[in-house]
Amino acid sequence: MPSKSSARLAALTVAAVCSAVSGVVLTAPAHADGVRIHDVQGTTRISPYAGQQVTDVAGIVTGVRDHGSSKGFWMQDPEPDADPATSEGVFVFTSSAPKVSAGDAVTVTGTVSEYVPGGTSSGNQSITEITRPQVTVVSSGNALPAPARIDARSVPDAYAPAGDAAANNSVNGLTLRPKKYALDLYESLEGMNVRVADARVVTATDPYTELWVTVKPHENPTRRGGTVYGSYASQNTGRLQIQTLGPTADFPSATVGDTLAGATTGPLDYTQFGGYTLVASELGTLRAGGLERESTHRQSSRELAVATYNVENLDPSDGTFADHADAIVHHLKSPDIVSLEEIQDNNGATDDGTVAADRTLGKLIDAVVAAGGPRYEWRGIDPVDGQDGGEPGGNIRQAFLFNPARVSFTDRPGGTSTTAVGVEKVKGAARLTASPGRIDPADAAWRNSRKPLAGEFVFRGKTVFVIANHFASKGGDQGLTAQYQPPVRSSETQRHAQATEVNAFVKDILEAQRNARVIALGDLNDFEFSGTARLLEDGGALWSAIKSLPKSERYTYDYQGNSQVLDQILISPSLRHPGAYAYDSVHLNAEFPTQISDHDPQVLRIRP
Incomplete structure (x- = not known):
């Protein structure tokens, strides 16, 4: 499997001449003026501007990632359109540590690309990004756009639409229906500032400083606080991975059944090994659930x-x-x-x-x-x-x-x-x-x-x-x-x-x-x-x-x-x-x- 950095390089190279993810052949990069973030994101998983140059796309910086191989920042338009299928946030890939801060109002000129974490062979969805950016800071200290709430009421019970048979069952070309499918909802929030509250931990903290929560506490619960996976046809839609934008040393060591009490807020990303991931700028307070390791009964002499x-x-x-x-x-x-x-x-x-x-x-x-x-x-x-x-x-x-x-x-x-x-x-x-x-x-x-x-x-x-x-x-x-x-x-x-x-x-x-x-x-x-x-x-x-x-x-x-x-x-x-x-x-x-x-x-x- 290629490394994340090599996969990114391959994806950006391919995006200049064609969109391997959507299968749409593009000519040399065009130029788009007066484009808003929701225009860049579009109503499907693939940007209508993929491979094109866009100019002076405006937004408020909501999060900065200055570590790892995917350095950059998220920005969000504080004036959303009326279409729930179009995300108002986008990731700007800078390759080196960004020179912006949360709350900066910026304009960005660059190339729209569809980056697939893990490479196209992984089958993963792509992230719509602006790459090779020229960033102008217009002002600082601005209030961040209010986070979109992800909770039991907002997340649909159906997991994903059936893919298009003519496109090898890919969902990339389908118009998003965020009120019907959970994956469409998450995609419609890609790059946006989102929030979960009092979320129960359903996969413990791992060595990579990440954990999973559910926003649906009554969805197929185990008696110990997890969420049972019981069928290919009925996915658990309330699961969401949590990472952090802050120091990893401050990340909670959580056990299944614990709770991230209060608000956990940050941009919604998509990662190679977890899919949709809330990258927290604000983490809830860990509240222990008291789970203990089990022991079985001893066998009798006849057993x-x-x-x-x-x-x-x-x-x-x-x-x-x-x-x-x-x-x-x-x-x-x-x-x-x-x-x-x-x-x-x-x-x-x-x-x-x-x-x-x-x-x-x-x-x-x-x-x-x-x-x-x-x-x-x-x-x-x-x-x-x-x-x-x-x-x-x-x-x-x-x-x-x-x-x-x-x-x-x-x-x-x-x-x-x-x-x-x-x-x-x-x-x-x-x-x-x-x-x-x-x-x-x-x-x-x-x-x-x-x-x-x-x-x-x-x-x-x-x-x-x-x-x-x-x-x-x-x-x-x-x-x-x-x-x-x-x-x-x-x-x-x-x-x-x-x-x-x-x-x-x-x-x-x-x-x-x-x-x-x-x-x-x-x-x-x-x-x-x-x-x-x-x-x-x-x-x-x-x-x-x-x-x-x-x-x-x-x-x-x-x-x-x-x-x-x-x-x-x-x-x-x-x-x-x-x-x-x-x-x-x-x-x-x-x-x-x-x-x-x-x-x-x-x-x-x-x-x-």
């Missing part, structure tokens, strides 16, 4: 507890082992089996051919013991160097931890990084040809991705088949605020193939033994309502147990204000009897600004 936990690129050099051990022992209550995702090799990201992870796993096991937990044993298969994706050199893989005092592992030789595990029927029961073993590692579905790890466990004399997964990431998908509606989810093609493979393997087990106990779990990088989940569940072979929870509790991850499911535990029919299982999504990471992983672990307790 088998199985967990999935993405430990986020864990290697021996990390300083998080004690924290992960505390999570496993005190928050997950020492599950009998733990499927770990993102275990790295013994030297982490050092790319020297190392693939073994015994030091990584041994250090975690020792930390669990030090935290008062059991001495787990582990099983896994080292991948082929550089073949399983993830951080280069890290060789991430899944691995099993299990408590030998509670459950035994059936070791059966033959499992290697390149050998496909099979299923055979012996004396009327299914068994794996190798344990542990990897599912069809040579299949194209697993190219540059983690291969599923299958193993046989025995609990109270009963065999349980466990399949640990870490499906392909969502990298490359278009964002929810993309110019293409609906956005293209290109990454799910590989996950669909992976789900089909795992489903077929489970069906092989069930064909050999109809009542076999099978658990498929892990970081599936997809939602419980997704096509990936449906393919895993195909034919009733599996069922995602997170769907047993109330909708307000169905999430394992928090992204852009959406509490969503990425990690799942699926069970075969013999484990799905009423009262035979209990599911818990243990919220101890995703909602907090300090995290040892960006995923929340999941625990399933069953009576096989």
Whole structure:
């Protein structure tokens, strides 16, 4: 992916001869006199003056950005027109620190450009800007235009219009309808001074000094203060990213459920990784919501507890082992089996051919013991160097931890990084040809991705088949605020193939033994309502147990204000009897600004 600065340069170069975003071919830059900001912005997402020179565009400076790669200032016309589709604000890109201040009345002469954060290949919408500006300060100390209120009443319930089929589903050429669609409303306010009040935090402060709030507190709320993402067809329209124009050291460290009390005010921008973003010149006061990290119930002597936990690129050099051990022992209550995702090799990201992870796993096991937990044993298969994706050199893989005092592992030789595990029927029961073993590692579905790890466990004399997964990431998908509606989810093609493979393997087990106990779990990088989940569940072979929870509790991850499911535990029919299982999504990471992983672990307790 190109850097932001290189993407900007490319966008400005292209804008001089054609508008790549709108597809409209332009001649050499023309000259426009007597143009107001709302004329520059127009009634669609693309300026009617894109690629043209404009002269003496007047406005009041509402915000100055003197840091980062996108230096410039926002200005706004204090005399709006009567059309709600036309924004009265615009960003002036100066490339170096601007020599203006908020409250200055200025005139700007320059070229109108459509800059796409992340480049056109990202699918993002563009920002209408005036570039290569000549700025004249007319007066200083002027009152800023009153901010437009963004609240539950002003934001429509519908998210975005369907894109124009003749333009690859782009919405760029459609006339904005800000009273009908949330994205149209935000676009009609692009560059303007806006305000939210008493906004609840729905994604915690991240390392990039940004957080997300909702202006619709009753929109699909979680019981802990977030906003549940439950459908492709019904987006959460009240979400808005917050950044700051002030010192980053003053930015609040917020947890989900906290509130930015009072007014948060500033220009409305559009960013590469967040879409519409309020860049605050005035931040509300952080009011703590008191959210605490969760703990699950300990399993009874008759219950088998199985967990999935993405430990986020864990290697021996990390300083998080004690924290992960505390999570496993005190928050997950020492599950009998733990499927770990993102275990790295013994030297982490050092790319020297190392693939073994015994030091990584041994250090975690020792930390669990030090935290008062059991001495787990582990099983896994080292991948082929550089073949399983993830951080280069890290060789991430899944691995099993299990408590030998509670459950035994059936070791059966033959499992290697390149050998496909099979299923055979012996004396009327299914068994794996190798344990542990990897599912069809040579299949194209697993190219540059983690291969599923299958193993046989025995609990109270009963065999349980466990399949640990870490499906392909969502990298490359278009964002929810993309110019293409609906956005293209290109990454799910590989996950669909992976789900089909795992489903077929489970069906092989069930064909050999109809009542076999099978658990498929892990970081599936997809939602419980997704096509990936449906393919895993195909034919009733599996069922995602997170769907047993109330909708307000169905999430394992928090992204852009959406509490969503990425990690799942699926069970075969013999484990799905009423009262035979209990599911818990243990919220101890995703909602907090300090995290040892960006995923929340999941625990399933069953009576096989």
